[in-house]
Amino acid sequence: MRAKVKILDVETGRFMVVINEEDAKKAKLHPEDLIKIETAKRTIYGDVVISNMVQPGEIGVTKDIMRAYSFSEGEMVNVVPAGTPESVRYVKKKMNGQKLKKVEIEAIVKDIVDRKLRDIEISSFVTSLEINGLDMDEIAWLTMAMAETGDMLDIDRKPIMDVHSIGGVPGNKTNVLVVPIVAAAGLTIPKTSSRAITSAAGTADVVEVLAPVTFSLDEIKRIVEKIGACLVWGGALNLAPADDLTIKAERALSIDPRGLMLASIMSKKYAMGSQYVLIDIPTGEGVKVETIEEARSLAKDFIELGKRLGQYVETAITYGGQPIGHTVGPALEAKEALETIMTGKGPGSLVEKATGLAGILLEMGGVAPAGMGKKMAKEILESGKAYEKLKEIIAEQGGDPNIKPEDIPIGDKTYTFVAQTSGYVTKIDNKAITTIARAAGAPEDKGAGILLHVKVGEKVREGDPLFTIHAESEVRLDQAIIQARRMEPIRIEGMVLQRIGNI
Numbered sequence: 034m035r036a037k038v039k040i041l042d043v044e045t046g047r048f049m050v051v052i053n054e055e056d057a058k059k060a061k062l063h064p065e066d067l068i069k070i071e072t073a074k075r076t077i078y079g080d081v082v083i084s085n086m087v088q089p090g091e092i093g094v095t096k097d098i099m100r101a102y103s104f105s106e107g108e109m110v111n112v113v114p115a116g117t118p119e120s121v122r123y124v125k126k127k128m129n130g131q132k133l134k135k136v137e138i139e140a141i142v143k144d145i146v147d148r149k150l151r152d153i154e155i156s157s158f159v160t161s162l163e164i165n166g167l168d169m170d171e172i173a174w175l176t177m178a179m180a181e182t183g184d185m186l187d188i189d190r191k192p193i194m195d196v197h198s199i200g201g202v203p204g205n206k207t208n209v210l211v212v213p214i215v216a217a218a219g220l221t222i223p224k225t226s227s228r229a230i231t232s233a234a235g236t237a238d239v240v241e242v243l244a245p246v247t248f249s250l251d252e253i254k255r256i257v258e259k260i261g262a263c264l265v266w267g268g269a270l271n272l273a274p275a276d277d278l279t280i281k282a283e284r285a286l287s288i289d290p291r292g293l294m295l296a297s298i299m300s301k302k303y304a305m306g307s308q309y310v311l312i313d314i315p316t317g318e319g320v321k322v323e324t325i326e327e328a329r330s331l332a333k334d335f336i337e338l339g340k341r342l343g344q345y346v347e348t349a350i351t352y353g354g355q356p357i358g359h360t361v362g363p364a365l366e367a368k369e370a371l372e373t374i375m376t377g378k379g380p381g382s383l384v385e386k387a388t389g390l391a392g393i394l395l396e397m398g399g400v401a402p403a404g405m406g407k408k409m410a411k412e413i414l415e416s417g418k419a420y421e422k423l424k425e426i427i428a429e430q431g432g433d434p435n436i437k438p439e440d441i442p443i444g445d446k447t448y449t450f451v452a453q454t455s456g457y458v459t460k461i462d463n464k465a466i467t468t469i470a471r472a473a474g475a476p477e478d479k480g481a482g483i484l485l486h487v488k489v490g491e492k493v494r495e496g497d498p499l500f501t502i503h504a505e506s507e508v509r510l511d512q513a514i515i516q517a518r519r520m521e522p523i524r525i526e527g528m529v530l531q532r533i534g535n536i
C-alpha cells in the first residue's frame with residue numbers, strides 16, 4: 034500500500050505507525066502487527082496502531098520514529114506487512130537452552146536495533162538469558178555485534194581510560210567522583226553511563242541533576258579533547274544502540290543477566306575506544322553479586338572479554354553489603370557527591386571507594402607509581418583539583434558550574450522512620466532500600482529517594498531517626514511508606530542476639 038506521511042505530535046517510547054481503520058481492513062493489518070515502511074532511502078519497522086486520527090491513504094509516524102529517521106510531512110512511502118522476523122527463532126533456541134551461533138546472535142542484535150523485534154520479543158530474549166545464560170563465545174559475539182551495529186568514537190588523545198560499575202548497590206554515586214579525580218591527574222576518561230537498571234539511580238540519572246547528559250558523539254569528542262573527561266548518558270548516542278533497548282526490558286523486570294551485562298558494559302567501552310578499563314564489582318547481600326567466589330569468576334570473564342576485544346581490563350571487587358554513603362535517589366546522590374567533592378570530605382564508604390578506584394586507574398594509566406595511586410587520588414580530592422575538574426565537566430556539558438549542594442531541589446514530601454528499640458544497626462537491606470526509593474518515585478522523579486541517618490555498626494537509641502523518605506508527591510510518598518512498613522530496611526539488634534537454653 035502507498036501512503037502519505039503525517040507527522041504526529043505523539044510520543045510512545047516505541048516505534049508505532051498509525052493506520053486508518055479502513056486501510057487496515059483492506060490491507061488485513063491488525064493492532065501490533067509489525068510493518069515495514071520503505072522509501073527510496075530507508076526501510077524502517079514499526080508496530081501498527083489503528084486509529085481514525087489519520088485519514089485513509091495516510092500513515093502517522095510518532096516523534097520516537099522522527100527522532101531516529103526524519104520524514105517530511107506528505108512524503109510518499111510504501112507500507113508492507115513485515116511478518117515474523119527470523120531472529121525470533123533464535124530467541125526461542127536460547128529459551129530451549131541451546132548455544133547460539135555467531136550469525137544468530139548478530140541477527141538478534143540487528144533486529145533489535147532495526148526495531149524488528151518488539152518489546153515483547155526483546156523481553157523474552159532478556160528472560161532467556163537470565164535463565165539459560167551465555168558462554169564466553171556467545172558473550173564475545175554479542176559484545177561485538179552490539180558495538181558494530183552502532184557508531185565508534187575516535188578521540189585524539191591517548192591513553193583512553195575508563196571505569197564502569199556493574200551497579201546494583203544503592204547510592205553508588207562513586208563514579209561522579211572517580212572521573213574528575215582521574216582527569217585532574219591528566220588522564221583522558223570519556224565516561225558513559227546508563228540510567229538506572231536495577232537501582233533507584235544510575236550515574237546518568239545522578240549527573241543529570243548537575244548538567245545535561247545527552248550529547249552526540251561529535252559533541253563528546255569536542256568536550257573530551259578539550260578537558261579530558263565527560264560524564265554522559267550512553268543511551269543518547271548511537272553507541273551500541275541495542276543496549277538501551279535491552280536495558281528497557283531489564284529495568285521493567287529489575288534483572289541484569291550476567292552475559293548481557295558483560296556485553297552491555299564492554300560493547301560501550303569498546304565503541305568509546307577505551308584502552309584501560311576498570312570494572313567495579315560491588316559484592317554483598319542483596320546486590321547483583323553476593324559472594325566473593327561469584328565476584329572472582331565474573332572478574333575473570335571481564336578480563337577474558339577485554340582480551341578478546343584488545344582492551345586491558347582490571348577489576349575491583351568492592352564492598353556492597355550496604356548502600357554507599359547516606360543517600361539514594363538522583364538529586365540526593367548528586368547533592369552528596371557534590372558536597373564530598375567540594376570539601377574533600379564525606380561519608381567514609383564514598384571517599385574510600387572513590388579514591389580506591391581512582392587510585393587503581395592512576396596506576397593503570399601510569400601517572401602514579403605502583404601502590405601510590407590511592408594516596409594520590411586522595412590528595413587530588415582533598416586539594417580541590419577534582420572539584421575544579423567536575424566544574425569544567427559541568428560547564429562543558431551546559432550546566433551551572435557554580436551550583437551548590439543547597440541549590441539542588443529535593444522532594445519536599447517526607448516521612449522519617451525512627452528506631453523502635455535501642456541497639457546497633459546490624460543490617461541495611463539493599464533490596465528494600467531500592468524498592469522504597471523506587472516506590473517514592475526515583476529515578477524518574479529526581480528529588481525522590483532516601484536519606485539514611487545511620488549505617489551498619491552504629492549505635493542507636495529508641496526514637497532516633499533511621500531514614501527519611503523524600504518524594505515529590507504525596508501519593509508516591511504513601512506508596513513508599515507502605516513498602517517500608519512491609520519490609521525491614523534497617524535491622525537493629527542488641528549485643529545479645531539470641532538466648533538458647535534447655536536443648
Ligand SMILES: O=P(O)(O)OC[C@H]1O[C@H](OP(=O)(O)O)[C@H](O)[C@@H]1O
Pocket residue numbers: 196197198199200201202208225226227228229230231232233234235236237289
Ligand atoms: O545499579 P544499576 O541500576 O543496576 O546499574 C546501572 C548503573 O551501573 C553503572 O554505573 P556507572 O555508570 O559505571 O557508575 C551504569 O552505568 C549505571 O549507572
Ligand SMILES: Nc1ccnc(=O)[nH]1
Pocket residue numbers: 198199200226227230289293294295297298
Ligand atoms: N548491564 C549493565 C550494568 C551496568 N552498566 C551498564 O551499562 N549495563
